[in-house]
Amino acid sequence: MSGEHSGDGEKRIVILGAGPTGLGAAYRLRELGHRNWNIYEASDVIGGLARSFTDEHGFTYDIGGHVMFSHYEYFDKLVDTLLGQDYMQIQREAWVWMLERWVPYPFQNNIRHLPDDVLLECLMGLIETQKLQHEPRNFKEFNLAQFGEGICKYFMLPYNYKVWAHPADMMNKEWIGERVALVDLERILRNIIEQKDDVNWGPNNSFKFPLYGGTGGLYDRYHPFVDDNLFLNKRAVAIDPVAKRVTFADGDTTDYDVLLNTMPITELLPRLDGCPGRVRDAAGDLLYSSGFAIGVGIDRHTESSKCWMYYPEEDAPFYRVTYLSHYSPHIAPPATTLFLTETSYSPYKHEDKETILERTIQGLINVDLMTEEEREKILATKVIDVKYWYPVPSVYRDRGLAVIQPYLMENDIYSRGRFGAWCYEIGNMDHSTMQGVEVVNRVLLGEPEETWQLHPVPDYLDELPATIAPPDAVAVAAEVN
């Protein structure tokens, strides 16, 4: 046994998972001078989904394009402490490739780049939305009400299906917040008439990237702060919430007073001894997508100021490509280019794993990012297959979480982070880190958490089928999207 209950001393805090959430909590515990804590990580490295991989050719791959930006002073200071001067400050330049042309991001503000007939269709759709009265109940209805039929047909619905791997009418609209640029009709018309590109929208229009080691380079720098309490290769396989004891795959155990879980909540519940059926069943309301992050390194320097590009059309499996080699001179060998592509999959959107690499390379050729001849110049590829990619905000999500989270907290278990809390809208690195920090503040200082909260269950669920439709039943909906 590697740790025991506190008795009368300091509370014993155990953290499961050394991704951004667990590391944020660990850093805060150390900062507050708390001594009775440990962090246990299933894998042999820290960083979780924000880690990076460097291959023998010198290419460094992230698990999907990671753009670091922040909503928090605490996170900013933490990043400064960890990185010092070792970062790049990058001006976002994002584009959409469709109808054989580039449209600046965000698409809806820059539709002047579309062919005249498509532009007219998009504008007519926007005008129609002004007449709509009803409150949208899901993400599809939200898109149609915000952007109209034209923008939905050409961009919003096909693109979002490629990203989320779920039909938009299975998703709620509560997560949107600052993640989607909302329609300002006057601004759109002004951009068309004044022939102006409108590219500065959003919180991430300038972002930092670690100079060394990719996104994971940030998390590597936690080592001096956490190593005394860090245990790698420790996969939690069972949790006894009565005895307050975690058992690991190697048979070792540890006791806790408070448990911070950061593994996916759907993985936690089956490991919880005596978890009531109604709590386990509530996990059925939680959907997720899986994904492939695929890197392709080629022996060619690319002169381009683009950061990443979106692909809503079917000529490529990916929905986004990042010029990762533009982010730092240490990401790829000199005079080479590293593309990082992202492709999602789920029971609602199949992707053949055997052919995904070849289809990705062909996709890069189809969208003119490389030529057929350049196949010869491919120096390295890497396929990273990730089970938990996006926590899909299903229409039923908040109903499920409203059952699961109170039960866990009654048992002194805080489940936080991208899949620990299962809330996409607070699933970025800054949010995740702060969820960890704020749990510590709650437990040790009695401060309320600000980032994580339990959402009200939407009142329109009564109008929907009681459970999520199985994949076959939504095949038609998926085609429409």
Ligand SMILES: Cc1cc2nc3c(=O)[nH]c(=O)nc-3n(C[C@H](O)[C@H](O)[C@H](O)COP(=O)(O)OP(=O)(O)OC[C@H]3O[C@@H](n4cnc5c(N)ncnc54)[C@H](O)[C@@H]3O)c2cc1C
């Ligand atoms: C495709 C993609 C793109 C993204 N883009 C961005 C972006 O642009 N900007 C941004 O800020 N964020 C981005 N993110 C989100 C970012 O990666 C997450 O915020 C972050 O990794 C979540 O941290 P976490 O600690 O909650 O979870 P994770 O990173 O998933 O860490 C959980 C840890 O728990 C460990 N674990 C799992 N099971 C067990 C077990 N049984 N026992 C012990 N340990 C266990 C895992 O090995 C892992 O290390 C992106 C993520 C993805 C997948």
